[in-house]
Amino acid sequence: MRILMVGHTYLVAENQKKLRALAAQPGVEVAVIVPHRWRDPLAGELRPHVSALFPVSVRPMRAVRPGSEQFYWYFSLDLGLRRYAPDLLCVEQGAGSVVYAQSLVCRNLFAPRAKAVFFTWWNLPYRGRWPLPALERFNLRQSQGAVAGNADAARILRDHGFSGPLAVLPQLGVDPDEFRRRDATGLRRMLGLDRFTVGFVGRFVEEKGLRVFLEALASLTVNFQLLLVGRGPLEAEIRAFVTARAWADRVKIVSGVGHAEVAAYLNCMDVLVLPSLTRPWWKEQFGHVLIEAMACEVPVIGSSSGEISGVIGDGGLVTVEGDVGALVGALTRVATSPELRRRLGEAGRRRVFETYAHDVLARRLVAFFRSL
Numbered sequence: 001m002r003i004l005m006v007g008h009t010y011l012v013a014e015n016q017k018k019l020r021a022l023a024a025q026p027g028v029e030v031a032v033i034v035p036h037r038w039r040d041p042l043a044g045e046l047r048p049h050v051s052a053l054f055p056v057s058v059r060p061m062r063a064v065r066p067g068s069e070q071f072y073w074y075f076s077l078d079l080g081l082r083r084y085a086p087d088l089l090c091v092e093q094g095a096g097s098v099v100y101a102q103s104l105v106c107r108n109l110f111a112p113r114a115k116a117v118f119f120t121w122w123n124l125p126y127r128g129r130w131p132l133p134a135l136e137r138f139n140l141r142q143s144q145g146a147v148a149g150n151a152d153a154a155r156i157l158r159d160h161g162f163s164g165p166l167a168v169l170p171q172l173g174v175d176p177d178e179f180r181r182r183d184a185t186g187l188r189r190m191l192g193l194d195r196f197t198v199g200f201v202g203r204f205v206e207e208k209g210l211r212v213f214l215e216a217l218a219s220l221t222v223n224f225q226l227l228l229v230g231r232g233p234l235e236a237e238i239r240a241f242v243t244a245r246a247w248a249d250r251v252k253i254v255s256g257v258g259h260a261e262v263a264a265y266l267n268c269m270d271v272l273v274l275p276s277l278t279r280p281w282w283k284e285q286f287g288h289v290l291i292e293a294m295a296c297e298v299p300v301i302g303s304s305s306g307e308i309s310g311v312i313g314d315g316g317l318v319t320v321e322g323d324v325g326a327l328v329g330a331l332t333r334v335a336t337s338p339e340l341r342r343r344l345g346e347a348g349r350r351r352v353f354e355t356y357a358h359d360v361l362a363r364r365l366v367a368f369f370r371s372l
Contacts, residue, residue: 001369004084005032006103007092007119008069009171010058013049014259017175019056021362028366031057031084033074039067041203041232070132073098081110088369092119092171095146095157096136104142115144115372119171121285123152123306125159136160145372147171147365149286150307167368170286173361176352179295181345184267191252191268195225196335199269199298201262201289204232207282209275209303209321214241216275216327222335224250229265231255262289266296270341271334276305277321284308290316291356294348299341301330313355315348 003022009015010032023030038046048060059080065072070093079102081089089107091100100118107114118139127133140157145165148154154168188194198217202208211234217226228238228251235253242251257265266272272293276284284306291311293300300316302308309318317334319326334341354360 001027001088001366002029002084002086003031003088003090003369004081004086004114005030005090005092006079006099007032008035008038008046008066008072009092010034011038011046011048012259013051014175014178015172016049016054016056016058017178017358018172018362020054021173021358022366023055024359025362025366031059031080031086033059033061033079035063035066035072035074036060037063037066069093070097073102077106078110079103079106081106081114085111086114088115088117088372090117090119090147090369094118094120094122095139095160095162096132097139098135100139101135104139108142115369116142117145117147117369117372118143119147119149120153120157121149121171122156123150123283123285124281125156145368147368151310152283152306153285165368165372167364169361169364169368170288170356172288173356173358174288174291174295174352176295176349176357179263179266179292179352180349181297182263182267184264187264188268191227191254192249193225193227193252193268195223197225197227197268197270198331199227199229199266199272199293200274201229201265201272201293202274204228204230204234204238206234207277207279209277209305210234210238212277212322212324212327213273213275214238215324216331218245219324219328220331220335222332224331224335226251227265227268228253229255229257229262262292263296266293266298269293269298271299271301271331273327273331274300274302274308275319275321275327276303276308278305287311291352295352295356297345297349299334299344300348301327301334303327312348313351315351316344
């Protein structure tokens with residue numbers, strides 16, 4: 001089975017490990033088309049990682065409007081479909097994206113026997129505006145299958161009229177060899193972390209629950225330090241909060257951390273918190289950093305927003321989103337019980353091996369593709 005993937009996610013070397021796992025399945029050949037560059041709000045300007053030693057053909061193509069998941073498209077007449085002749089085309093940019101419509105037109109013209117599948121994360125009810133409803137209807141009618149990143153996204157697809165085969169699987173898994181427990185003594189010393197360390201990795205935005213997080217920490221009686229890895233528009237507010245409470249020795253903010261370095265910073269944490277909040281425009285679609293932390297045997301605490309509770313399962317603690325007192329209680333439990341931290345860490349890593357490792361997801365995805 002020849003699979004052609006399309007998506008900006010695979011510019012990044014760490015994310016390409018999913019493709020390696022797909023290509024390792026019996027009888028499977030994989031190629032991927034990626035934009036020549038991408039503007040990411042957290043990582044900045046991304047360029048494709050291409051290696052002659054990689055077992056998957058990574059094909060950068062010039063893109064128009066790179067950085068816009070819904071509206072970007074490729075400056076190409078056939079997207080390489082004539083040469084590659086895939087059995088299955090999988091476009092991971094959503095049900096109503098312009099690039100998926102472009103891919104379907106190229107499939108119909110140059111590889112009409114290929115089955116077409118799309119991936120979507122979108123987990124909030126929506127009504128598109130012209131011309132997107134027509135574009136989405138075209139895309140859904142032309143699709144032979146779909147993969148939803150969470151249960152809510154699957155329900156929304158059905159509500160929008162998609163009746164074809166549908167799998168619920170996250171877009172990316174985790175490499176448990178890369179994300180594992182390791183000695184972080186040197187990095188902790190460099191960062192000045194010498195106490196119980198609470199961590200967050202991600203965008204500094206309101207919907208990630210950072211205000212709730214800071215309020216909970218302000219009520220925490222445990223002697224803690226806070227490690228924030230990321231950047232975003234709330235950074236100035238966070239720094240003002242830290243200054244107002246004279247927390248300069250307690251809080252470390254680190255920006256510009258590449259994905260290859262994330263595991264090292266996770267290992268500096270005694271617990272990772274993802275206190276996301278549901279908003280009219282957003283709710284947590286998955287929370288990939290949770291499975292990265294779980295793979296490192298770092299206990300996780302997540303809110304009840306979106307898919308978080310389903311991701312964590314028995315591998316961590318879940319609190320009601322926006323409930324400061326509940327978050328204080330969960331943090332206190334974890335901080336005061338080394339035995340609880342050990343049990344949650346072991347349960348989290350076990351859950352990753354059973355559910356979220358790249359090879360596990362690859363087997364499930366290939367089985368779905370074969371069923372089409």
